[in-house]
Amino acid sequence: MVATLKxxxxxxxxxxxxxxxxxxxxxxxxxxxxxxxxxxxQEQFDYCVDITAVHYLTREKPFDAIWILYxxxxxxxxxxxxxxxxxxxxxxxxxxxxxxNWLEREVYDMFGIAFEGHxxxxxxxxxxxxxxxxLRKDYGIIQQDQEWVQKNLGIESGQ
Amino acid sequence: MxxxxxxxxxxxxxxxxxxxxxxxxxxxxMGPQHPATHGVLRVILKLDGEKVLGTECVxxxxxxxxxxxxxxxxxxxxxxxxxxxxxxxxxxxGLGYCEAVEKVLNVEAPPRANYIRVILAELNRLASHMLxxxxxxxxxxxxxxxxxxxxDREEILKIFEKYCGARLTTHAFxxxxxxxxxxxxxxxxxxxxxxxxxxxxxxxEELLTTNRIWVERTRNVGKISGKECxxxxxxxxxxxxxGVRWDLRKAQPYAAYSEFDFEIPIGQNGDTYDRYLVRMAxxxxxxxxxxxxxxxxxxxxxxxxxxxxIKPPVGEIYHSIEAPKGELGYFIVSDGSTQPYRVRVRPPxxxxxxxxxxxxxxxxxxxxxxxxGTLDIVLGEVDR
Numbered sequence: 001m002v003a004t005l006k007x008x009x010x011x012x013x014x015x016x017x018x019x020x021x022x023x024x025x026x027x028x029x030x031x032x033x034x035x036x037x038x039x040x041x042q043e044q045f046d047y048c049v050d051i052t053a054v055h056y057l058t059r060e061k062p063f064d065a066i067w068i069l070y071x072x073x074x075x076x077x078x079x080x081x082x083x084x085x086x087x088x089x090x091x092x093x094x095x096x097x098x099x100x101n102w103l104e105r106e107v108y109d110m111f112g113i114a115f116e117g118h119x120x121x122x123x124x125x126x127x128x129x130x131x132x133x134x135l136r137k138d139y140g141i142i143q144q145d146q147e148w149v150q151k152n153l154g155i156e157s158g159q
Numbered sequence: 160m161x162x163x164x165x166x167x168x169x170x171x172x173x174x175x176x177x178x179x180x181x182x183x184x185x186x187x188x189m190g191p192q193h194p195a196t197h198g199v200l201r202v203i204l205k206l207d208g209e210k211v212l213g214t215e216c217v218x219x220x221x222x223x224x225x226x227x228x229x230x231x232x233x234x235x236x237x238x239x240x241x242x243x244x245x246x247x248x249x250x251x252x253g254l255g256y257c258e259a260v261e262k263v264l265n266v267e268a269p270p271r272a273n274y275i276r277v278i279l280a281e282l283n284r285l286a287s288h289m290l291x292x293x294x295x296x297x298x299x300x301x302x303x304x305x306x307x308x309x310x311d312r313e314e315i316l317k318i319f320e321k322y323c324g325a326r327l328t329t330h331a332f333x334x335x336x337x338x339x340x341x342x343x344x345x346x347x348x349x350x351x352x353x354x355x356x357x358x359x360x361x362x363x364e365e366l367l368t369t370n371r372i373w374v375e376r377t378r379n380v381g382k383i384s385g386k387e388c389x390x391x392x393x394x395x396x397x398x399x400x401x402g403v404r405w406d407l408r409k410a411q412p413y414a415a416y417s418e419f420d421f422e423i424p425i426g427q428n429g430d431t432y433d434r435y436l437v438r439m440a441x442x443x444x445x446x447x448x449x450x451x452x453x454x455x456x457x458x459x460x461x462x463x464x465x466x467x468x469i470k471p472p473v474g475e476i477y478h479s480i481e482a483p484k485g486e487l488g489y490f491i492v493s494d495g496s497t498q499p500y501r502v503r504v505r506p507p508x509x510x511x512x513x514x515x516x517x518x519x520x521x522x523x524x525x526x527x528x529x530x531x532g533t534l535d536i537v538l539g540e541v542d543r
Binding site: 022123 | 218219222224231265389390391392403405475476479486488490501503505509510542
């Protein structure tokens with residue numbers, strides 16, 4: 001499978017390997033969403049298990065965006081990973097897997113990564129108007145949106 | 160609180176210059192403090208009379224930032240937190256987390272621990288399904304099953320309490336195996352429970368399966384096809400009731416599940432009634448698994464060789480198990496330190512709840528209650 005994809009996308013796939021029996025590949029940002037579409041249509045990865053991100057504060061491109069896919073026909077999983085810069089948007093994959101809708105909203109809520117073409121991109125777990133994105137590494141565990149707490153809860157601080 | 164009109168942009172509502180009285184369309188709030196939403200779920204309904212034109216879920220009322228907490232705790236310290244996500248199936252949550260960390264550490268739990276894990280996880284699946292049946296039937300108007308199921312669920316909780324001291328948020332497992340050896344008479348208690356509960360499940364079925372009101376209220380309600388389930392990422396009994404024979408215990412066996420003989424019950428219509436039948440059949444399969452396991456728990460250690468300070472090598476891992484609600488996954492990124500760099504929980508309830516809108520469009524308001532019940536969500540897990 002990797003060979004076919006490499007022929008198709010060339011050097012865009014910078015790494016395709018297995019760690020502890022789990023397949024993953026690191027692809028160039030420009031291949032999203034084409035490679036996801038190909039994985040679903042040609043390689044039968046019809047179930048998008050999860051979309052998530054990881055923040056590396058000191059890296060030049062600080063975010064990893066990760067798609068975890070599963071194929072019912074092959075009974076196999078694959079992780080697709082791409083590196084993106086601060087304030088760089090990703091194309092939405094809602095048209096590929098409708099389940100991406102809420103998953104992308106959560107990534108947006110927690111990391112502030114925007115998804116272009118998402119039908120309704122807004123916060124999902126935190127209240128609207130919340131400042132900051134908690135799963136970023138520079139968001140401390142006791143830091144909170146005091147302004148929001150004071151206005152909406154009527155208390156000085158939630159701590 | 161935010162004005163509801165800010166939420167409904169995607170429901171394609173026209174200009175709202177007319178009052179609700181003249182209008183055919185009505186926007187109402189269900190929840191967050193509504194007993195039938197099983198926690199703090201708020202659903203904004205757009206109605207035409209009694210017909211549902213669209214819904215929007217507002218979630219996050221129970222958000223505790225579990226994933227952020229994980230980054231600030233050691234691997235072992237985070238273990239009890241996962242019990243508080245799906246709190247009616249705490250054992251499954253712990254099992255998934257412990258197995259994921261074991262995977263990133265590259266150790267395996269010994270066979271005896273795996274058997275204990277299977278027995279407790281299946282008991283917990285029974286407890287979760289019993290709680291679902293009681294509350295789901297109560298939502299629809301059948302009160303009796305609630306008393307029956309809670310009476311019998313109590314017996315499971317008693318076994319948990321005797322095993323690890325806690326009834327609900329058990330923290331039964333540790334990374335590398337189990338902390339507690341089975342108590343004296345554990346197997347006898349479990350066998351006694353199996354004999355006690357087997358006829359009880361027939362009793363529940365007698366109350367509901369051919370009950371005319373139950374059938375009318377559930378058949379053809381909240382239909383979803385297997386294809387739609389896969390597109391929406393819906394897993395667990397909901398997926399199986401739509402005719403897809405897929406269960407992680409069989410597809411990618413974990414713990415000791417490959418050693419047991421059991422079936423994956425499926426439905427055909429993907430409606431609320433089929434989901435009920437599938438879960439009932441799953442309870443019987445769980446009993447079947449426990450009965451096989453309880454007689455032959457192997458001797459040996461219950462803990463693998465795990466260092467006192469858990470420091471997994473740098474790497475990323477995704478591991479998932481079949482929780483009572485569906486696929487529960489953990490994505491763990493280790494940076495080689497004692498604390499996980501990132502823990503992502505893939506919650507089945509969160510993803511399944513997304514299908515609510517599709518399932519209730521065109522149905523009646525009363526069916527929204529039935530569909531929320533049949534999805535079997537736990538808000539602690541949706542919001543994390």
